Amino acid sequence: MKDREGRGSELKQAIRPIKMSTITDVAEEAGVSRATVSRVLSGSDAPIRPATREKVLAVVAKLGFRPNAVARSLSGKRTFTVGVLVSDIGNPFYAEVIKGVEDAGLPEGYNLFLGNTNFDLDRGTTLIHSLIDRRVDGVIILFSRTSQEWLTTLAGHNIPVTVVDRDPSIPPLESVSINVDFRPGIRAAVEHLVGLGHRRFAHVSGPLDLQTSRRRRDMFMEELAAHGIKPGQIQCEEGDFHIEGGREAARRIFDNNKTWPTAIFAANDLMALGVMGEARARDLRVPQDLSVIGLDDIWPAAHSTPPLTTVAMPRYKIGFQAMSRLMKQLKEAKPGRKTPQEISLATQLVIRESTAPPRR
């Protein structure tokens, strides 16, 4: 917080109109051609006599000249902008990813167009098209739900795309894939739970039409199987990655007359929070009566009651890498089809207070 409420040094700064100078102004003032000014400023490889360079630089400083990014974008091929598509910035998970994206892009001069789809396919399509119209250099898609149509469109326009947590079962259309390796985190979660003595589990999954939901669920089951617990013994309920969906799934689990599970693993933190809410409503104490584990590690998870044990996603890193790789791709020689990049980031278990040994 080095910020401050600056008042422009007490003296009531008058708003004096700033005339935007163009490269032509600079050229005339410095007595050189626009081409020369351009070369000095945009680090061209053409050699410039030191005297000339200084002369130009002096005028630039004097006039406070800053090149018009729009004009630059038109003549150059690049706009130094990328579009970031998110289904809901309200979800802190995405917010943190975006921070990573921005931090990686800013130093390189990139600005972000933010697009919020609100889970609306048509809106997403609209956004994609406006991004194309604006000639963004690249697009980062952070959806849990992504339309393949967007990817083909983007690919057709030769716009590099980074997709996070993609469906590995279909061939990649994007140029950079950030895969999330849920294995280490989920394995640790299962070991943690089993170690605590749990034997009866339930899972609240994301929408099952999403590959990532199925992957998380299957991995959970596989790891449990390694400890002798059969998939058939695990009750799975489908959620929607939102709090309410998690809560409803929990309702279904508890309403089920069979013996209740002693531990529930939710496919994301929001749903885990929903599960805890429902547990509380039924006077089930977490973690004494029920252990809950989430996935994501959004900040509210650390401040819930009790603080949530969760499989942490490297949120910031995901964003940072997504942007870095995209820019790398962008920097590479334009010619032709670049080989798709693909990297994997690991998850890790964060143990807090929503897990404990089951009651006897």
Place this chain on the structure above:
Amino acid sequence: MKDREGRGSELKQAIRPIKMSTITDVAEEAGVSRATVSRVLSGSDAPIRPATREKVLAVVAKLGFRPNAVARSLSGKRTFTVGVLVSDIGNPFYAEVIKGVEDAGLPEGYNLFLGNTNFDLDRGTTLIHSLIDRRVDGVIILFSRTSQEWLTTLAGHNIPVTVVDRDPSIPPLESVSINVDFRPGIRAAVEHLVGLGHRRFAHVSGPLDLQTSRRRRDMFMEELAAHGIKPGQIQCEEGDFHIEGGREAARRIFDNNKTWPTAIFAANDLMALGVMGEARARDLRVPQDLSVIGLDDIWPAAHSTPPLTTVAMPRYKIGFQAMSRLMKQLKEAKPGRKTPQEISLATQLVIRESTAPPRR
């Protein structure tokens, strides 16, 4: 959720390069001049013979022509972009405001540049300059902390700015102000608390160098005074609008040997959450032992334990109005200095479960 994991109709859609047609292509194909195409497309006031219009439109459809927004921005005066500056998108409050901004802008063809300052003044300055370079049509500043310098710079460049919750004690430099009227919400909160029987209060404020923090605090005290409770009886601790800051302020309040307050009003939800966290750590039950009221009504407030009673800000509306007014300002005849707009949005109390009668 009308979204779906579209696979582009099973047939493995090949990525066929899409050639971007230009207005010249359209003109040639339609046998008219570029000027005519432009007029047809960008709703110029020049009359076009129906036959010509249709001919052009047909070609546009056939070629799938979409005008290059960059070129359009360069020649026209407008870019149809606005910059949104936020100190932290991780805070759901800002996220929801942004949704409002986007929803208002999208139908009018505006896209958003998102800037996250992370409370860093220099970073903010960098962002402001890049936005100017990119010739955004306007800027929306959602800070609690805003540098006046930015505003003068923006004003100097004649870029309309919308400021939310500005400091009314200094003359406006921006063209649109969205004021938040805390009065109704805070009054209702005080009446609620007093009605429950509370007599000993504490307040966790935001950073006191911020006018908005002082305003919230003073209003709380004024309303209490109306019920016969003197400012001197109210313990105030300064926070930082973050969870941890709220928690620390609570620590100070509890560590204070005097009689504890039975109700605490925090200047925002994040700090209220921090207060509840600290209360829990000290085995103080909320609301039995301590009533807590926040301000903002971010979603985690509704899902905390217990759910937080709070003074709700019209978050979405703030964003929507901020953008709407800005666009209105943009639409108005360019000539000269437009009169600054100013609107006020009211707050309102949302009673949940963090408040109850004090123990006897």
Place this chain on the structure above:
DNA sequence: TCGAAAAATGAAATCGGTTTCAGAGTGGGC
């Protein structure tokens, strides 16, 4: 000191639109 190669710079085209200004059709009033 001369000439050729290298270095530095400028003129002009280009990016893809919008807009001004002027010219070409059309139609109507007398």
Place this chain on the structure above:
DNA sequence: GCCCACTCTGAAACCGATTTCATTTTTCGA
């Protein structure tokens, strides 16, 4: 049948950079 006023449309300038290509300077070896 003529002239003027509209109604449409096109040519060209312009927005503010970058970049190619050509030209002017320098630099240097012989």
